[in-house]
Amino acid sequence: MDSEIIGEIIEASTTDFTAESKELHSPPAFGSFVKVVWHGGAESVSPVAADQGEDDPFDSFRQAAGGFGRAYRDEGKSVAPTLEPAIYAIVCQASTGPVDTGRRLRAFWKDEEEMREEHPELSEWLLVTRFQALTIGHSLNGTVQQLLPPQPAKLFSQVRNCTKEEITEITSRLDFLRTLINSRNAPAEEVIAACMLKAYEARNNDFDFLVSAGKELAGLLKDDYDRLQAIIRRVAPC
């Protein structure tokens, strides 16, 4: 059962993507795990997509782009996958502003009620909430690969929140922490602390998870004790 759609990709690269939030002022939480159902190149096509072939809206696109259609993908696929093919990412930035970035907004000095009545146009029509997410891996043949995907997510793909099970599966290995530490587009310590807490929640507050994630970080930050300490202090349960 898929979770609710929360955004749509409007800009994508291998390492990150930017999406428009479905709800104004309500982007996914900072540090949360999101996914984009992914249909990569022919070599990485998953049987899940094949099984869902009837509904696959991208099938015709792929064929048009020189990929292989459903007929090929149905052959010899017997392993029952546990995860649908997707790109996983962690929300590292969100912002709300005018749709037209060339125009700056001005203050109205009114309360929320008055604003809604007097300026109904200042809603989804003129304003937009965007969020940025760092790609941490993708799933292929039902297993999570802690590698950047071979192709970036497609524009206008739907972004959804990851389920608890998916978060547990993704965080069963923590190689993505290195990707986050080295990211330049986001406040790395804050993103790591926030995503560790999300994973901790998804795992029903499993303290051992925090310890093992911390140990992974300690390995990565062995020359930077202060940074390690800063992250661990943020996630330490009271």
Next chain:
Amino acid sequence: MLEHLNEGNPGARHEVGQITSGSLTKGLRMKLHPSESVEDIRAGKFVVVDGEKHHYFSMITDVELSTSGSGIEDNPPSRQNRLLQSVLSGTTAYGTVELRPMLMLPKEADGMDPEDNLRPVKTIPAHFSPVHNATSQDVSRIFGEEQKDPKYFNIGTPLDMEDIAVCLNLERFVERSNGIFGKSGTGKTFLTRIALCGIIKNQKAVNLVFDMHSEYGWQGDFEGGRANVRGLKQYFGDRVAVFSLDPDSSRRRKAPIDFEVKIPFSQITVEDIILLQNELNLTPTALETCYALVNGFGESKWMSELLRMDSESILTFCEANNVHQGSLSALQRKLRVLSESCKSFLVDDLQQKIDEDAVKQILSYLDGGKNVVLEFGQHTQPLRYMLVANVLTRRIHESYVRKKEESLGGEKAAPHPLVITIEEAHKFLSPALASQTIFGTIAREMRKYNVTLLVVDQRPSGIDPEILSQVGTKITCLLNDDRDIDAVLTGVSNSSGLRGVLASLDSKQQALVLGHAVPMPVVIRTRDYDNEEFRQSMGLLPKAELRKQIMEDIERDFS
């Protein structure tokens, strides 16, 4: 998730870490596995490094706390921050363990007889080789199994392993002189009893025990309030004969004895007197005076004659033999002290005929394969102990040399290997005396004549280093004094790692065994002496069965 390597695979060996660096001469360094507590790693523990081509059987010699990050030592995590502490321990702050590889066994020899394939370490395992706790199988592969071969004798268990025995190879044990060392009260006597029981039970040699404190023959004390423990006689019955210098003491202790020892003056030689030079405070000229007396009166009478001399005969003798009068008088005074001090067993055979020569009796027992324990009773002063031990041993030495030479000539069988146990050995084997006393000779070369020593001592630094380096197997309980530790490790290659192990032994029932009779040094928890299991392994019946048998015998005899 960083699951522990050992989880989910219960049959596997327990991994404790990985080799990260090391050298053949300085030993290996292992990084402790993050899930292992540094407090479970103890000096002396026995571990196996799983190299690519060999298993390396190693001993832990040092444990260290290390940190890899800068700043952590200046700014350690607060004690409230449990998460940070858990995160750092095992990663940035971790345990490092020094290992000393002792033996290697090729992996291709798995399943073959390990005795032929165990080799001294000539190389080291590759980087990141896993290190495991030793299993019972490893221990039995190296130290042998009592059940499979009677030459192996259980003397205890490795540290932290209760279910497997470390065995001494008794054949090798009796080939060389051996030492049992340790501070007072660390269990030397118990260890010695266990070793003697092994030798007697498996008939690898006959024993002559100079039992200074009367602990080996009939029964001994047990520190800590328990009743007395059985001595060798109670275990082996007529295979052990108890001789006594002090029959009164034996009677008081209700300990049966087989023979009362008397030593005639005629048996005492100049060498015996020299051995006592410290105890009697003799001057160097006393030696010359003694030889003049031997020349004058002959070997068998010199002492009786000297003690009988009055001032006039001293003067006459001095003039005739060109001896200084003062020195002869001094020697006479001192030997009178000796004869007075030992009068209960030292007999002037010119005046009093003694029935049977104790030395001959002891020798005939030893020839018959019987073990002899010589109790000293009240005569525990070093003077008496040394005199008796030296006189007897010298005669036994002569006899063994003769027999061995006869056997080399093809006339007779070689004599039974003999193990002579001496306590307070530093008094006989001190650097000043070792070259002169018979014990020094035995320690150095008598294994060729089938005689070896079992030296029991609390002060090994007092023993001549030349002799210590020839000691085959050393069983060492706790020693604190640096000089003693140095002395014990004389003649042991790469001994630096063992120093720490030796100094960190428990004060009771723990010992480091190294040398000829074990393939590699090992720390053991000494086997319990005189408990039900020990009694049964020595061939005594369990208590219940024994009672049943006695009742049956009584019924049979009286019905």
